[in-house]
Amino acid sequence: MTHxxxxxxxxxxxxxxxxxxxxxxxxxxILAADESTGTMAKRLQKINVENTEENRRCFREIxxxxxxxxxxxIGGVIFFHExxxxxxxxxxxxxxxxxxxxxxxxxxxxxxxxxxNGTDGETTTQGLDGLxxxxxxYKKDGCDFAKWRCVxxxxxxxxxxxxxxxxxxVLARYASICQQNGLVPIVEPEILPDGNHDLQRSQYVTExxxxxxxxxxxxxxxxxxxxxxxPNMVTAGHSCTKKYTPQDVALATVTTLRRTVPAxxxxxxxxxxxxxxxxxxxxxxxxxxxxLHRPWKLTFSYGRALQASALAAWVGKDANKKAAQDxxxxxxxxxxxxxxxxxxxxxxxxQAAMQSLYTxxxxx
Amino acid sequence: MTHxxxxxxxxxKxxxxxxxxxxxxxxxxILAADESVGSMAKRLAQVGVENTEENRRQFRQIxFSADxxxxxxIGGVIFFHExxxxxxxxxxxxxKMIRDRGILVGVKVDKGVVxxAGTCGETTTQGLDGLxxxxxxYKKDGAVFAKWRCVxxxxxxxxxxxxxxxxxxVLARCSSICQQNGIVPVIEPEILPDGDHDLKRCQYVTExxxxxxxxxxxxxxxxxxxxxxxPNMVTPGHSCPxxYSAEEVAMASVTxxRRTVPPxxxxxxxxxxxxxxxxxxxxxxxxxxxxxxxxWVLTFSFGRALQVxxxxxxxxxxxxxxxxxxxxxxxxxxxxxxCQGKYSGGDNYGEAGHRTFGSCHAY
Numbered sequence: 272m273t274h275x276x277x278x279x280x281x282x283x284x285x286x287x288x289x290x291x292x293x294x295x296x297x298x299x300x301i302l303a304a305d306e307s308t309g310t311m312a313k314r315l316q317k318i319n320v321e322n323t324e325e326n327r328r329c330f331r332e333i334x335x336x337x338x339x340x341x342x343x344x345i346g347g348v349i350f351f352h353e354x355x356x357x358x359x360x361x362x363x364x365x366x367x368x369x370x371x372x373x374x375x376x377x378x379x380x381x382x383x384x385x386x387x388n389g390t391d392g393e394t395t396t397q398g399l400d401g402l403x404x405x406x407x408x409y410k411k412d413g414c415d416f417a418k419w420r421c422v423x424x425x426x427x428x429x430x431x432x433x434x435x436x437x438x439x440x441v442l443a444r445y446a447s448i449c450q451q452n453g454l455v456p457i458v459e460p461e462i463l464p465d466g467n468h469d470l471q472r473s474q475y476v477t478e479x480x481x482x483x484x485x486x487x488x489x490x491x492x493x494x495x496x497x498x499x500x501x502p503n504m505v506t507a508g509h510s511c512t513k514k515y516t517p518q519d520v521a522l523a524t525v526t527t528l529r530r531t532v533p534a535x536x537x538x539x540x541x542x543x544x545x546x547x548x549x550x551x552x553x554x555x556x557x558x559x560x561x562x563l564h565r566p567w568k569l570t571f572s573y574g575r576a577l578q579a580s581a582l583a584a585w586v587g588k589d590a591n592k593k594a595a596q597d598x599x600x601x602x603x604x605x606x607x608x609x610x611x612x613x614x615x616x617x618x619x620x621x622q623a624a625m626q627s628l629y630t631x632x633x634x635x
Numbered sequence: 636m637t638h639x640x641x642x643x644x645x646x647x648k649x650x651x652x653x654x655x656x657x658x659x660x661x662x663x664x665i666l667a668a669d670e671s672v673g674s675m676a677k678r679l680a681q682v683g684v685e686n687t688e689e690n691r692r693q694f695r696q697i698x699f700s701a702d703x704x705x706x707x708x709i710g711g712v713i714f715f716h717e718x719x720x721x722x723x724x725x726x727x728x729x730x731k732m733i734r735d736r737g738i739l740v741g742v743k744v745d746k747g748v749v750x751x752a753g754t755c756g757e758t759t760t761q762g763l764d765g766l767x768x769x770x771x772x773y774k775k776d777g778a779v780f781a782k783w784r785c786v787x788x789x790x791x792x793x794x795x796x797x798x799x800x801x802x803x804x805v806l807a808r809c810s811s812i813c814q815q816n817g818i819v820p821v822i823e824p825e826i827l828p829d830g831d832h833d834l835k836r837c838q839y840v841t842e843x844x845x846x847x848x849x850x851x852x853x854x855x856x857x858x859x860x861x862x863x864x865x866p867n868m869v870t871p872g873h874s875c876p877x878x879y880s881a882e883e884v885a886m887a888s889v890t891x892x893r894r895t896v897p898p899x900x901x902x903x904x905x906x907x908x909x910x911x912x913x914x915x916x917x918x919x920x921x922x923x924x925x926x927x928x929x930x931w932v933l934t935f936s937f938g939r940a941l942q943v944x945x946x947x948x949x950x951x952x953x954x955x956x957x958x959x960x961x962x963x964x965x966x967x968x969x970x971x972x973x974c975q976g977k978y979s980g981g982d983n984y985g986e987a988g989h990r991t992f993g994s995c996h997a998y
């Protein structure tokens with residue numbers, strides 16, 4: 272191993288670092304509005320709305336035309352390619368609408384998963400070909416950050432060593448390319464909650480995966496201060512019979528991150544996965560109350576957990592636009608508070624959940 | 636990769652973590668008094684003292700008989716094996732003298748470097764054979780932490796990939812074995828300051844080495860909260876023509892740590908390497924005043940930088956013992972201030988006060 276060949280100039284580093292800090296400014300998180308066409312089909316089907324380009328545009332319009340004060344809770348919006356070039360009702364390009372509110376524009380740049388032969392249904396993610404040129408273009412078109420999602424799963428034999436190493440490597444390559452083009456890379460190594468594994472198992476796997484991710488980022492000379500992480504929270508599998516409180520989830524999650532994510536990373540923006548809107552908010556809130564030192568911002572990058580109520584209120588009808596927007600605004604505000612550990616749920620049931628003390632019955 | 640097979644019970648983790656925290660309590664650091672017989676030969680030769688077991692005992696006694704002032708400056712003392720079983724003139728075991736003042740006892744457990752064939756003079760460190768049994772015995776004999784030193788060097792071709800991975804692996808194995816026996820591992824991946832490389836080069840190499848170390852620690856399932864790191868500060872090589880301020884050394888060091896050392900590690904105790912006593916203190920002070928967020932304690936694990944003045948005052952003469960001890964206490968107090976960022980600097984470093992740290996983006 273020899274000399275360093277500087278990957279970025281001090282000016283490039285400063286730009287990336289400033290962008291990352293703006294996205295995770297106190298009280299703010301990310302709206303993940305980057306559902307692919309296929310994923311939008313699923314969302315719209317649930318509310319019996321046809322998956323047309325206009326309907327997709329319409330729904331994003333509802334979100335993006337929120338009152339400018341939405342910027343107090345939203346630091347960044349992730350776009351899907353199609354949406355980046357769509358316009359609002361007023362004829363303004365969506366990125367511009369978002370930027371005018373002082374929110375940073377991001378773009379999903381991966382091209383979906385591809386099978387890893389010889390594994391038990393595991394995948395890597397493709398999209399590196401021509402990525403540099405695409406990033407340069409996205410930067411010109413108003414983007415300042417990008418997102419790339421890798422997927423791992425837990426089962427008896429998974430994740431395998433190959434899946435961990437391959438996905439960590441592809442995330443690091445992507446991150447390196449983004450930074451060369453002035454885009455802050457959000458690195459998303461999602462470990463699916465499918466399965467009956469318990470909280471401990473999820474913690475163990477998440478620690479191994481994140482250790483591999485940060486080793487790969489280091490190997491690829493990625494500037495950590497100009498990146499963000501989008502991991503899963505540490506939760507039990509969906510079919511796990513044991514129930515855990517938000518405090519259990521929070522302690523396991525923060526412990527995992529403290530063991531693997533260098534302090535140089537400015538922010539960790541959790542994905543919501545299969546969690547309900549309220550669950551995702553309560554968990555994020557508990558995470559921000561864990562009595563361990565947390566040197567990075569801990570906030571949200573939510574898709575469903577910010578949009579489910581809005582979608583359900585809209586059901587494709589113009590008349591419901593305001594109600595849908597209010598629903599979105601409400602979740603954004605709540606998650607903004609949760610990202611500071613200041614969310615106080617109104618309902619008694621939620622309050623009971625908040626009142627469990629941190630028990631040290633399991634030392635993580 | 637499958638299920639976790641828990642390595643440590645809840646009680647074991649708690650014990651290790653609490654020990655680590657005590658060693659690096661606010662204002663405290665480590666006295667590295669673990670010079671091997673060979674290293675002591677060099678130290679004693681410099682002050683014209685013969686390298687006998689008795690002389691080694693006498694000098695350690697000078698350090699260990701310091702008064703209560705060091706209780707708030709020293710969290711742990713690293714012993715060499717021989718010293719662990721020596722006594723004071725009054726027949727009090729050194730281990731007891733140290734423990735009685737609330738200072739924790741550690742022991743050097745590695746068995747020195749051995750060459751890596753096929754490399755340009757690089758080494759790994761041996762000592763894993765029977766390490767579990769040795770740790771168990773040391774625990775019985777009063778030690779609660781251990782130190783293992785690996786050595787890397789910077790040159791055109793070094794450190795090589797092999798040297799980095801091999802040393803990272805052996806540090807992780809040592810850590811794993813120590814923890815099984817209730818001993819907190821202090822891992823030392825020292826990158827020597829020999830050479831004419833600049834500050835940037837040292838920072839780059841340090842980042843690569845530490846990233847590999849912590850990946851190995853994860854692979855070996857080491858409980859980070861019950862471990863400590865003893866790295867080099869990031870400095871230019873000894874023969875580098877460019878001079879750097881304490882603030883530059885601090886920024887480079889803290890930046891490297893922030894990029895590689897997980898927040899779960901309770902403390903980072905810098906080695907002093909070839910630095911003078913004052914240099915080491917001033918650097919440690921600047922590190923603690925660095926305006927970047929630092930989630931671990933940043934303190935000292937100094938050998939020479941705590942003992943040089945004491946050695947020179949002693950020169951092997953009994954009548955100089957008290958003066959020598961006083962020299963040691965002075966350095967201990969200075970470093971206690973430095974590890975809290977409160978040391979206003981000695982004679983050679985001009986005015987104290989506010990120095991600018993400059994932009995972090997250049998690192």
